[in-house]
Amino acid sequence: MKDQDWNISRKNFVRTMLLGGLALQLPWLQSCTDEHGFPIPANLDPLTKDQFVTLQHLLLILFPDDGNGPSAIDIHADQYILWVLNDPELDPNENNFIIEKLDLFQEKCAESLSMDFKSLSIAEQQDFVSTISREKWGKRWMSRLLTLIFEALLLDPSYGGNSEEVGWNWLAHNPGYPRPHDKIRYPNILSLKHEV
Amino acid sequence: MKYDVCVIGSGAGAGPVIYELSKEGYKVVVLEKGPWFKTEDFAKDEMVATRRSVYTPNLRDERHVLVKKEKDGKYWSKSTYSSGKDFWNGSAIGGSSNFMSAYFHRLKPVDFKLLSEFGPIEGANVTDWPISYEELEPYYAKTEKIVGVSGTVSKHSFLEPRSTPDFPYPPLAENIFAKWLDKGAERLNYELFPTPRGIISKQKDERQSCFYSNYCGSYGCSSDAKSSSRVALINDALATGNCTVLPNSKVYHLETDGKGRIVKANYYDHDGTRQAIEARIFVVAAQAVETSRLLLMSKNEEFPNGLANNAGQVGKNIVFSGGGVGSGQLFFDDLSEEDASQLNTPGLFINRASQQWYVIDDPDFGPRMKGGTIDFVSEHANGVTKAIRQKYDGSGNLVFGSDLKSKLKAYFTEQRKLKYEIFVDWLPNDKCFVELDDEVTDKWGDPVAKVWLGYHEHDLKVGRYIAEKAEALFKEIGMKHVSTGISGSVSPNLQAGGCRFGNDPQTSVLDKNCRAHEVDNLYVTDGSFMPTGGSVTYTFTIYANSFRVAESIIASLKSQA
Ligand SMILES: Cc1cc2nc3c(=O)[nH]c(=O)nc-3n(C[C@H](O)[C@H](O)[C@H](O)COP(=O)(O)OP(=O)(O)OC[C@H]3O[C@@H](n4cnc5c(N)ncnc54)[C@H](O)[C@@H]3O)c2cc1C
Ligand code: SF4
Numbered sequence: 001m002k003d004q005d006w007n008i009s010r011k012n013f014v015r016t017m018l019l020g021g022l023a024l025q026l027p028w029l030q031s032c033t034d035e036h037g038f039p040i041p042a043n044l045d046p047l048t049k050d051q052f053v054t055l056q057h058l059l060l061i062l063f064p065d066d067g068n069g070p071s072a073i074d075i076h077a078d079q080y081i082l083w084v085l086n087d088p089e090l091d092p093n094e095n096n097f098i099i100e101k102l103d104l105f106q107e108k109c110a111e112s113l114s115m116d117f118k119s120l121s122i123a124e125q126q127d128f129v130s131t132i133s134r135e136k137w138g139k140r141w142m143s144r145l146l147t148l149i150f151e152a153l154l155l156d157p158s159y160g161g162n163s164e165e166v167g168w169n170w171l172a173h174n175p176g177y178p179r180p181h182d183k184i185r186y187p188n189i190l191s192l193k194h195e196v
Numbered sequence: 197m198k199y200d201v202c203v204i205g206s207g208a209g210a211g212p213v214i215y216e217l218s219k220e221g222y223k224v225v226v227l228e229k230g231p232w233f234k235t236e237d238f239a240k241d242e243m244v245a246t247r248r249s250v251y252t253p254n255l256r257d258e259r260h261v262l263v264k265k266e267k268d269g270k271y272w273s274k275s276t277y278s279s280g281k282d283f284w285n286g287s288a289i290g291g292s293s294n295f296m297s298a299y300f301h302r303l304k305p306v307d308f309k310l311l312s313e314f315g316p317i318e319g320a321n322v323t324d325w326p327i328s329y330e331e332l333e334p335y336y337a338k339t340e341k342i343v344g345v346s347g348t349v350s351k352h353s354f355l356e357p358r359s360t361p362d363f364p365y366p367p368l369a370e371n372i373f374a375k376w377l378d379k380g381a382e383r384l385n386y387e388l389f390p391t392p393r394g395i396i397s398k399q400k401d402e403r404q405s406c407f408y409s410n411y412c413g414s415y416g417c418s419s420d421a422k423s424s425s426r427v428a429l430i431n432d433a434l435a436t437g438n439c440t441v442l443p444n445s446k447v448y449h450l451e452t453d454g455k456g457r458i459v460k461a462n463y464y465d466h467d468g469t470r471q472a473i474e475a476r477i478f479v480v481a482a483q484a485v486e487t488s489r490l491l492l493m494s495k496n497e498e499f500p501n502g503l504a505n506n507a508g509q510v511g512k513n514i515v516f517s518g519g520g521v522g523s524g525q526l527f528f529d530d531l532s533e534e535d536a537s538q539l540n541t542p543g544l545f546i547n548r549a550s551q552q553w554y555v556i557d558d559p560d561f562g563p564r565m566k567g568g569t570i571d572f573v574s575e576h577a578n579g580v581t582k583a584i585r586q587k588y589d590g591s592g593n594l595v596f597g598s599d600l601k602s603k604l605k606a607y608f609t610e611q612r613k614l615k616y617e618i619f620v621d622w623l624p625n626d627k628c629f630v631e632l633d634d635e636v637t638d639k640w641g642d643p644v645a646k647v648w649l650g651y652h653e654h655d656l657k658v659g660r661y662i663a664e665k666a667e668a669l670f671k672e673i674g675m676k677h678v679s680t681g682i683s684g685s686v687s688p689n690l691q692a693g694g695c696r697f698g699n700d701p702q703t704s705v706l707d708k709n710c711r712a713h714e715v716d717n718l719y720v721t722d723g724s725f726m727p728t729g730g731s732v733t734y735t736f737t738i739y740a741n742s743f744r745v746a747e748s749i750i751a752s753l754k755s756q757a
């Protein structure tokens with residue numbers, strides 16, 4: 001593929017840069033760690049630190065570090081979700097749903113257990129997640145989070161999850177070839193234009 | 197510039213017309229709504245292929261309104277943006293044919309005369325075709341050669357007559373499971389045959405043979421082995437110098453001259469600017485639903501109900517593919533190491549089908565009736581999709597934590613799931629049609645297609661009959677957890693009807709050569725022409741018919757000259 005074959009319009013070019021820039025913000029290089037040792041990226045938009053840390057704890061209940069394959073944090077599901085929440089191509093209602101229900105989850109936890117979710121013991125966290133997963137909204141919300149965990153686990157590592165192909169190796173998953181390169185990766189591929 | 201032919205859409209229905217007319221020296225322009233992905237733009241990236249809207253429009257910008265029948269018989273309507281149920285298939289140069297799995301069966305002679313063979317069915321608008329299988333046969337043979345179909349002819353009760361002894365491309369390599377199916381079929385007295393595929397198994401000019409990438413359906417092909425309209429036809433058309441392809445060009449209105457002829461196709465270009473193309477002949481192949489939508493949108497004084505719709509037939513009798521899907525599992529622990537490893541080899545095809553019950557002649561079941569096809573296939577290799585299916589337990593509760601991880605690990609590493617797909621006719625009926633939605637518009641402000649998805653209960657009855665045969669074979673070869681889902685739900689990728697061809701202008705939109713009865717220079721060459729769909733996937737027939745119509749367009753242009 002030759003460079004002159006490509007003609008990226010100015011508008012799309014700017015958009016690619018923005019989204020590409022966002023993708024580049026993902027690396028955990030820029031992150032510090034919290035008191036639990038979880039990496040916290042420098043830019044948490046659109047989440048607050050409290051929301052993000054709660055999300056990390058929840059993800060670890062949904063997809064724990066239990067000796068059987070990678071955990072949600074090992075596959076960077078937390079940072080992957082942050083990237084998804086910033087994707088302007090996705091339905092904003094779906095993304096707002098994730099954030100709104102995260103708040104509701106925290107509220108319900110404080111209401112019923114008078115504690116922050118992240119301050120509960122693992123067993124208490126599991127019980128609470130189990131209770132919420134039986135509520136209609138909770139089931140839909142956690143189902144969406146699980147889908148995003150699976151994306152972080154099994155999509156190409158260039159999307160920020162599945163670091164060093166840990167998900168593919170764990171599940172002996174054959175990803176197929178050729179693998180995507182930068183220009184044809186989402187969202188850059190949306191701006192591809194060939195000369196007519 | 198005035199072109200000879202303006203083609204709207206560039207998928208399977210458009211390709212043969214673009215190819216034949218360009219080769220014949222006519223100036224052809226193609227207006228395609230989607231972008232131009234080239235072979236080097238395709239990779240095995242599940243994100244791009246199925247997790248985000250890349251090969252299909254973003255539902256925020258373009259959507260459908262679907263009207264479905266609930267179990268209680270009532271209908272409800274919802275936009276696909278709110279439901280998340282995407283109804284797009286592939287919007288790009290080459291259309292959905294870039295992304296098909298390419299199971300390619302011909303129709304049978306009986307499919308052309310359902311009404312005369314089996315009589316009417318109450319609540320269904322069954323009718324005979326105005327042409328016979330024999331008239332279409334040479335174009336199936338042409339498609340096999342030019343577009344590229346692999347397979348081998350194997351005798352069975354419903355093998356259709358052929359003008360050539362065998363397929364031009366030998367069958368693709370098979371997974372050991374195909375042999376196990378053959379053995380089971382022998383014991384049950386079933387007829388199986390190797391499934392023909394629109395995939396080439398040896399090099400053809402610039403196109404390389406299939407390299408068994410393991411990711412075929414929903415993915416673009418990196419070797420050009422898949423017989424998409426883009427690689428098999430449009431690339432050759434471009435090489436003639438007579439063909440101009442305009443991607444990102446969405447046609448919104450076909451303008452007539454007040455004397456029953458189209459003069460212009462009005463479209464939005466990539467910037468959203470209104471443009472127009474003039475041509476002598478216009479060919480619409482935007483896939484059945486969008487073709488009906490465009491004609492309905494092209495209203496004017498001459499055609500107040502939409503172009504070619506003075507008899508009120510445009511959009512009526514849309515059909516999908518009836519039937520459903522079943523599956524079973526084989527666990528590696530139950531197999532020898534060698535068998536398990538062969539079964540688990542990625543990429544090789546199952547490629548077995550049965551059409552033993554294409555017509556059901558079983559007094560215990562009822563009068564002689566039209567049956568269908570079984571295609572045996574692998575579970576798709578998509579990792580995320582496979583994982584998503586593990587989210588719930590048998591009672592529909594969400595599984596999470598270590599239980600979920602164990603379930604995932606077992607599913608991915610201890611078994612292989614194989615499937616069968618049942619194809620039966622989707623009986624055309626008054627509750628399955630396309631109209632324009634009154635409220636919802638796309639990003640250009642045009643009304644979207646409102647698609648009524650009513651089905652006939654008869655389809656489910658036939659589907660279940662055939663599913664039982666497939667289930668019995670899976671059980672015979674020791675598969676576990678065998679189950680089938682037969683329903684009236686729609687596979688959006690398999691669309692036909694909406695602009696039936698026929699001899700009577702009061703009951704059909706197109707004549708037998710797919711020219712509109714009411715508009716002299718309008719042809720429709722996607723699956724819209726089909727009055728009944730047959731019990732196979734449509735693309736082979738769409739290609740063949742488009743080659744047939746191309747000849748008729750050439751004859752018409754020659755006579756005008
Ligand atoms: C995942 C998948 C698997 C499939 N597997 C099989 C299979 O195994 N066997 C089989 O037979 N078939 C299969 N199909 C179906 C097959 O792809 C279609 O039957 C075939 O491509 C239909 O051809 P068409 O020309 O009607 O539509 P398409 O090929 O979809 O082409 C229509 C084109 O028209 C364009 N268009 C729409 N509206 C406008 C407009 N207003 N202006 C300009 N352009 C417009 C669209 O963008 C699109 O590119 C599969 C499809 C998919 C998506
Ligand atoms: S290489 Fe073969 S299996 Fe892969 S996409 Fe192409 S035709 Fe399909």
